Amino acid sequence: MQHPTRPTAASEPPRRRAPRPARPAPLDPITLWSRLTDRDRTILRLLDAHQVLTTEQLAALAGFPTLDRAQRRLLALYCTHVLDRFRHPRPDGSMTSWRYALGPAGAAILAAMRGTEPPRPATLRTRLLRLAAHPALNHLLGVNGLFADLASYSADHPGETLAGWLGERHAARACGNLARPDGLGVWQHGQGRVVFLLEYDTGTENLGQVQAKLDGYRDLAQSGGPQLPPARAEDPADDTEPQNADRRTPGSFWVLLRFHSAARETHLRQRAQAQPALIQPTPGTARWAVATTHAELAEAHSPAGPIWLPLNTFGRRPLRALHLHH
Missing domain, CATH: 1.10.10.10 (Winged helix-like DNA-binding domain superfamily/Winged helix DNA-binding domain)
Structure with missing residues (x-):
């Protein structure tokens, strides 16, 4: 008796993927x-x-x-x-x-x-x-990712915490629109706090444009520095208007430049040598300074780690060790 042959894989019709379940209707x-x-x-x-x-x-x-x-x-x-x-x-x-x-x-x-x-x-x-x-999506995700990495670090290091975070829109308002950083952060640690304004470089601007942004930070220092977001230990990343800003300590701040590559960081630092005011900024109402890092370091370590190189030094420091003395 001749048995029917089993269809080969080549003769079988392709299997269809099971349809994804429909998204349920909204609840009351x-x-x-x-x-x-x-x-x-x-x-x-x-x-x-x-x-x-x-x-x-x-x-x-x-x-x-x-x-x-x-x-x-x-x-x-x-x-x-x-x-x-x-x-x-x-x-x-x-x-x-x-x-x-x-x-x-x-x-x-x-x-x-x-x-x-x-x-x-x-x-x-x-x-x-x-x-x-949007072509700037990766830039926005990169900025948000840096602050998320700080929050992740603080979960494992109870003495350090992201005590405040303003996104680009509110950070610009906190700076009186004199500067437009990609974010404003307050890093709280056992010996005090570090107020920083982030510039997140993706390599799309020439270094002259990046360097020109520092003029706005010099104007910001002369005006007294940025207003700070209210401290919210339960929700430190709540981006609200900086009303009732914390002015107990006159606004010293850091400008943190995170570069797309080590080469861009090196070239910017070389350009800055020709501007002594950036290496030792002229004292205004607020003291300020600049520190740099690059993507390879930032991805290998936490942004809270020893990746920041102030313009007037040769050793990289962790975020908590960025000090400005009055």
């Missing part, structure tokens, strides 16, 4: 509100202030104990339309981790907390597309 807002945790509300404030953060960045900034816990909670917030997300293919065909932004339910909850009208869902979708397609 009151029901959703009752399910949000304090950490969820911190995530909403972070994304409102800093636009877009990766899974890893949110895990550090929101204080998740593990990355797995962060992934599961962020997925739940996405499924309830509190958050939205996107990702990009890498050159090797793999995908980046998810980039998260506010979703319509999350924006509505924030608006309710503030007594304002929420943006329309279509407006949020347009904003999300612009974020995903």
Whole structure:
């Protein structure tokens, strides 16, 4: 008796991937509100202030104990339309981790907390597309990543903490629009604090443009220095208007230049030798100084670590050791 032959793999039709489950419909807002945790509300404030953060960045900034816990909670917030997300293919065909932004339910909850009208869902979708397609996305993620790395470091070093963080928009206002840093940070440690203004270089500007930005910081020093964000130990990365600024110590500050490459750092430092005012800035109402690092060091160590090289020294220092004496 002749048995039917088993079809070969070549003759079998290609298997189709199982369709992804549809995103559930939004929950009733009151029901959703009752399910949000304090950490969820911190995530909403972070994304409102800093636009877009990766899974890893949110895990550090929101204080998740593990990355797995962060992934599961962020997925739940996405499924309830509190958050939205996107990702990009890498050159090797793999995908980046998810980039998260506010979703319509999350924006509505924030608006309710503030007594304002929420943006329309279509407006949020347009904003999300612009974020995903914007050529400066990697710059924004890089800036946010540096502050997230500081938050991660402080979780393992109880004596040091990111006590304040302003994103670009509020940092410019804190500087009276005399300078436009990519971020303003306050690093608190056992012996005091370091106030810093970050310039995050991606190699797209020529060094003359980078150097020209330092004129704005000199003007800022003459005006008294930046206003500082309110200290919030429970939510140090809350980017709010710098009202009731902490002026107990006249505003000494550091300008931290994180360069795209070691070569760019070296070349900028060589150019700065021709400007003595940058090596020993002229005293104004506020004292200030410049320190530099580059991507390779920043990625190998925490930005809190010994990667910062002041213009007037030859040894790199950790963030806590950047001192300005009056």
